[in-house]
Amino acid sequence: MTAPAIEVSDVRCVFGSQTILSEVSLRIAAGETVAIVGESGCGKSVTMKVMMQLLRPTSGTLKWFGEDVETLSGLERQQQRLRLGYLFQGAALFDSLTIFENVAFGMRQTGEHDEQHIRQTVLERLEEVGLSAEIVMKRPSEISGGMQKRVGLARALALSPDVMFYDEPTTGLDPVNSRRIDDLILSVRQSRGVTGIIVTHDLRTVQRVADRIVMLYPRQKLPDGVEQIIFDGSLKELAASSDERVREYIGDEFETKTAQGAEIERQQTLLKSA
Amino acid sequence: MTTAVAENPINLLGRSIRDFFCGFGGLVVFMLRMLASLRRGLPRRHVLVPILYEIGVRSVPVVLVTGTFIGMVLAVQTYTQFKMMHMESRLGAIITMTLVSELGPVLAATMLAGRVGSAMAAELGTMRVTEQVHAISALGADPVSYLVVPRFVACVALIPMLTAIADAVGILSGWLFSWQVLGINPHQYWMYAVQFVTGWDVMAGLIKSVFFGCSIAIVACQQGFHCGAGAEGVGRAATQAFVFSFIAILGMDFLLTVVLNTTYYLIWPQAVSLAISGAW
Numbered sequence: 001m002t003a004p005a006i007e008v009s010d011v012r013c014v015f016g017s018q019t020i021l022s023e024v025s026l027r028i029a030a031g032e033t034v035a036i037v038g039e040s041g042c043g044k045s046v047t048m049k050v051m052m053q054l055l056r057p058t059s060g061t062l063k064w065f066g067e068d069v070e071t072l073s074g075l076e077r078q079q080q081r082l083r084l085g086y087l088f089q090g091a092a093l094f095d096s097l098t099i100f101e102n103v104a105f106g107m108r109q110t111g112e113h114d115e116q117h118i119r120q121t122v123l124e125r126l127e128e129v130g131l132s133a134e135i136v137m138k139r140p141s142e143i144s145g146g147m148q149k150r151v152g153l154a155r156a157l158a159l160s161p162d163v164m165f166y167d168e169p170t171t172g173l174d175p176v177n178s179r180r181i182d183d184l185i186l187s188v189r190q191s192r193g194v195t196g197i198i199v200t201h202d203l204r205t206v207q208r209v210a211d212r213i214v215m216l217y218p219r220q221k222l223p224d225g226v227e228q229i230i231f232d233g234s235l236k237e238l239a240a241s242s243d244e245r246v247r248e249y250i251g252d253e254f255e256t257k258t259a260q261g262a263e264i265e266r267q268q269t270l271l272k273s274a
Numbered sequence: 275m276t277t278a279v280a281e282n283p284i285n286l287l288g289r290s291i292r293d294f295f296c297g298f299g300g301l302v303v304f305m306l307r308m309l310a311s312l313r314r315g316l317p318r319r320h321v322l323v324p325i326l327y328e329i330g331v332r333s334v335p336v337v338l339v340t341g342t343f344i345g346m347v348l349a350v351q352t353y354t355q356f357k358m359m360h361m362e363s364r365l366g367a368i369i370t371m372t373l374v375s376e377l378g379p380v381l382a383a384t385m386l387a388g389r390v391g392s393a394m395a396a397e398l399g400t401m402r403v404t405e406q407v408h409a410i411s412a413l414g415a416d417p418v419s420y421l422v423v424p425r426f427v428a429c430v431a432l433i434p435m436l437t438a439i440a441d442a443v444g445i446l447s448g449w450l451f452s453w454q455v456l457g458i459n460p461h462q463y464w465m466y467a468v469q470f471v472t473g474w475d476v477m478a479g480l481i482k483s484v485f486f487g488c489s490i491a492i493v494a495c496q497q498g499f500h501c502g503a504g505a506e507g508v509g510r511a512a513t514q515a516f517v518f519s520f521i522a523i524l525g526m527d528f529l530l531t532v533v534l535n536t537t538y539y540l541i542w543p544q545a546v547s548l549a550i551s552g553a554w
Contacts, residue, residue, distance in 0.1 A: 106413035
């Protein structure tokens with residue numbers, strides 16, 4: 001049995017006097033795409049940052065590809081981290097660098113690639129996300145929000161990760177750009193077999209790209225000892241859920257569109273992107 | 275209930291003391307982390323050069339203006355006092371001595387804490403709130419090595435040079451003002467300046483400026499790295515970077531003056547000092 005790509009066990013995160021996450025356990029199998037949903041402040045992004053080890057949990061364990069991260073040496077951890085890519089909510093492009101330098105950043109940091117290879121990879125990744133070579137000398141502030149997200153994705157993909165984290169990838173984008181990002185997520189999965197973890201509020205994105213949905217509930221609204229993950233299952237199971245807290249979150253969107261219909265649309269999109 | 279506790283002056287004092295030590299501890303931990311990163315290697319040239327330009331070249335005008343006015347103000351202030359003692363010809367000695375050992379390093383560092391320190395804190399703070407610092411980690415790099423070490427190296431290398439420029443410009447402006455406006459003989463100005471100011475005084479000033487450079491870089495980067503959320507957090511980080519750097523500069527100036535004076539009189543014991551007269 002292959003080890004899960006990412007596994008967190010009994011994770012607890014406390015910031016000051018506020019407990020954000022408590023006893024959260026989650027396994028993400030290699031190759032699957034998981035959407036983490038839930039109302040604002042429930043700890044979705046924190047969960048993802050803990051998985052990427054951008055935040056250290058107060059307690060709990062994190063495993064990457066079956067290995068406990070805490071037992072890895074600094075070098076091993078750095079090497080393993082390069083197998084993980086992260087698309088930030090606001091793209092988080094480096095303002096002082098050009099688009100080219102942004103996409104090349106990770107490769108240059110490893111010191112394992114010559115400039116010619118870097119140049120070729122940068123242009124390929126930009127083309128993969130639908131951007132032309134004309135923008136390479138521009139600064140992030142000179143391109144639109146949708147383009148910034150795509151550059152952020154190209155930057156993460158430049159290191160050929162096995163797992164991609166998407167933090168609210170379509171937030172703040174118009175429907176055209178949202179659909180474009182969804183297509184890119186699907187195409188990355190299809191063409192590279194990348195495991196995907198998506199934090200989003202956009203149920204349309206969830207319907208289109210996710211195999212599995214995990215719903216978190218705010219810690220403050222739950223009594224002690226109650227699971228913070230209130231739902232973990234497929235889209236179909238989500239639509240059929242009778243849990244009041246789940247129904248409250250998914251609202252009318254799922255009533256107007258059956259889970260079956262959404263599944264068909266997802267399959268069609270997958271075929272289209274293939 | 276909580277409000278009542280917060281308003282208790284003893285509670286407030288206790289919390290302030292705790293916050294001070296927590297903040298100081300955080301600064302020390304940050305400095306050790308930076309030194310550990312520095313041990314792993316110097317920053318790459320393409321990262322370091324723009325920072326050297328920003329901190330060094332672009333600070334030259336500020337330093338020139340500061341140095342010019344310090345020199346002239348010193349000439350004006352000391353002239354009246356020295357004239358009463360018929361010692362106005364020795365103006366060169368007091369201006370040069372004060373500039374190289376005290377006012378030059380402290381005022382240049384203060385100006386640079388405002389210009390460079392606040393800018394660094396605001397830049398790193400903005401990078402933090404827009405998740406660019408996390409992005410560096412996510413791309414397999416160490417944010418401290420990439421962002422803090424080059425700024426530290428640039429400050430330590432360039433702030434003494436900028437101080438030397440401020441000193442030189444101050445001495446020149448003091449000389450020009452003394453000669454042209456106050457009518458001091460230029461030959462006597464330089465003669466006394468050379469006679470009274472030793473290489474040790476110049477070195478002491480430059481040693482101080484190295485420490486000031488360290489404190490500006492570490493305080494500013496630490497404030498930027500740990501800034502609060504949003505524009506307010508960035509603004510507060512920039513302000514605190516200046517305030518804390520300034521306090522650090524003044525505190526360090528006092529300690530370094532005592533240490534350097536003591537060292538001087540240990541090496542040359544024939545000279546009289548506070549250190550060996552039992553004051554310390």
